[in-house]
Amino acid sequence: MKTPKRLQPLLEEGLIDTVVRQLMSGKEAMVYVVRCGEETRCAKIYKEATHRSFRQAVDYTENRKVKNSRLARAMAKGTRFGREAQEQAWQSAEVDALYRLAAAGVRVPTPYNFCDGVLLMELVTDEHGDAAPRLNDVALTPEQARVHHATLLTEVVRMLCAGVVHGDLSEFNILLGASGPVIIDLPQAVDAAGNNHAQRMLLRDVANLRGFFGGFAPELLKTDFGGEIWDLYQRGMLHPQVMLSGRFVRKGGAVDVSGVLREIDDAQAQEKARRIRLQPVH
Secondary structure (H helix, E strand, C coil), rough: CCCCHHHHHHCCCCCCEEEEEEEEEECCCCEEEEEECEEEEEEEECCCCCCHHHHHHHHHHHCCCCHHHHHHHHHCCHHHHHHHHHHHHHHHHHHHHHHHHHHHHCCCCCCEEECEEEEEEECCEECCCEEEEEHHHHCCCCHHHHHHHHHHHHHHHHHCCCCCCCCCCCCEEEEEECCCCEECCCCCCCCCCCCCCCHHHHHHHHHHHHHHHCCHHHHHCCCCCHHHHHHHHHHHCCCCCCCCCCCCCCCCCCCCCHHHHHHHHHHHHHHHHHHHHCCHHH
16 A cells, blocks of 8 residues: 555655555554564554543643743643643653553553654554454354453553553543553543542543443443542552452542533543544544
């Protein structure tokens, strides 16, 4: 196939040898299957951030440091230069999170290189060697649902122990590889200790898993792993081998109306994103 313009520098640098085909096209990036020597990998080409709302960007980028004061001012004002800098920071957040989580043993694609807005990483495959499907494209038995749900809870815990919350975890950004589920799409990952929205995002991530897998194994719908995980994290008792019960008693208190409204907004945004993802690739 014709080499996309954004991949040409990687060919010239010898980072990739051949572009095989386009794998997917989403609102934030296009992904291509490429050959690197004897290995097949994938190249994620980031698009400009034109579909993310300002409020969402603020939630996700809270506490992300910008050392250059000129850049920080430009990003705050929303100038063209600032938007470009903000997009670079958004991309770097995924790359940084991917390397950090891979080092912590989390089930994410192995990153290899990041060059000119292109992330070169492992191609996750199924048992036949084909590109692994997303979870939303797979029908599961109740037992498979229970096993994959438990596996992903372990990964959520491992991520949190590494100081990271995915922030947008759902069946649309989990691949079902030959050895089990693999978590992808991390540009919105947040620092668990430094972001005031981290708890809300963690609870939503876990609730998304419960809702999806509960469609195949209804007993999972009665669990509350999110509250339990965050409570253990806050008390300094969370570790990758922790035994979770799925039960958590919440303390009474005033209702956080603004938090509820944010959850409604987030649910609407996720539904819009789901519809975009389901559109066929042309």
